Amino acid sequence: MHKLLLVMVLAAFALPARAADPLPRATPESVGLSPERLARIGAMVETEVREGRIPGAVVAIARRGKLAYFEAHGFQDGGRSKPMPRDAIFPIASMTKVLTGATLMSVLEEGRLSLWDPVSRFFPAFAEMRVVADGNPDSTVPAARPIRVIDLARHTSGIVYGNRGTTPAHQLWQRSLGGYSRMSGGDFIAAMAKLPLLHQPGTTWEYGLSIDVLGLVIEERTDKSLGEAMAERILRPLGMQDTGFVVPEGQRGRYATPLPKDPVSGQPQDVRVGLVTPGFEGGGGQAVSTAADYIRFAQMLLNGGTLDGKRVLSRKSVEEMTRDHLSPEIANNVTLTEPQLTNFGFGITVAVRREGGSDVLGSPGMFSWNGAYGTSMWVDPKEELAVVFMASTPGLIRQHYRRVVNALVYGAIAD
Structure with missing residues (x-):
């Protein structure tokens, strides 16, 4: 009787999975998040869209292994004519590095x-x-x-x-x-x-x-191209079907583009990474992905190398990848690239937060890296939290959104 009651209670907290949901759904309240405060994220993006500073964005937030927020806001194209779909494909620039780091650990x-x-x-x-x-x-x-x-x-x-x-x-x-x-x-x-x-x-x-x-x-x-090795070891086991180095011809209508002009500098801007076959598959910044794909990757790291019962990396590999490898004698210039990541060291392709304060909210041991075209991700093991923010904002305004989204997500923690 008690087991039946427990199952009924747990079922009441769960939401039915949508066709495109990358992880099991849960109500925000059931994983310690405030739905009212999470709504501030969409309100912020919609305001930025109206004021002409961002085309749109897709945001995925998972806590305790469940998808609590997965929404698209604004427009997919810089001309702001096509509503942003949740499966929009983004050039992820340096977030490619973290995929390369995971592939390295597999090798x-x-x-x-x-x-x-x-x-x-x-x-x-x-x-x-x-x-x-x-x-x-x-x-x-x-x-x-x-x-x-x-x-x-x-x-x-x-x-x-x-x-x-x-x-x-x-x-x-x-x-x-x-x-x-x-x-x-x-x-x-x-x-x-x-x-x-x-x-x-x-x-x-x-x-x-x-x-x-x-x-x-x-x-x-591996005697394979990076894309082949990455797909074999990371992407296919995780079901990351929209991540790779070239967007297939039939999927290019999903590619997210920036505003024609940088909203801060007024200079023309355009991004075509993933639409042209590169000379070689650059592990530092040439991949494309979706919020759905990348939140599955982030959740795998948060889980210590597993997802959906499949082991992609060993727990010790993930621990080594996500610990601080910058010893005191190494000059730490991380903030010259990511100004908001004060008091962060660096692991294997990810920045790692140290003990003490920072310019962003979070916990010691959280790890993160971002993309120059406007995408960002972080994982906070202490809070059992994984966040992916996908936008096409290649100018310096991207750094503003990294701070704001960080504040809004942590501001929604309600437990």
């Missing part, structure tokens, strides 16, 4: 590499890397130690994005690799190996092309 679990392997084990051209001396790329010194796989994964390789700085070294990188997405993987590696690193390996967190190299390491270890 590591098979003993195919170690986090401390030198990258020159896979690409001999990296054996004799040099480092800029005094900011002058014409004056270099030998690297004090090899770049290791862990350096690629946590951005301590000395590899940079040429367009993220104005030094002569950054300018050299931009001239050499500014169009890297059109290069073959082999040409990309050959060109990079000739450039001087900005920092000695293992000394400084510097955002750059490290994860693109990491994706090519995965290709070398």
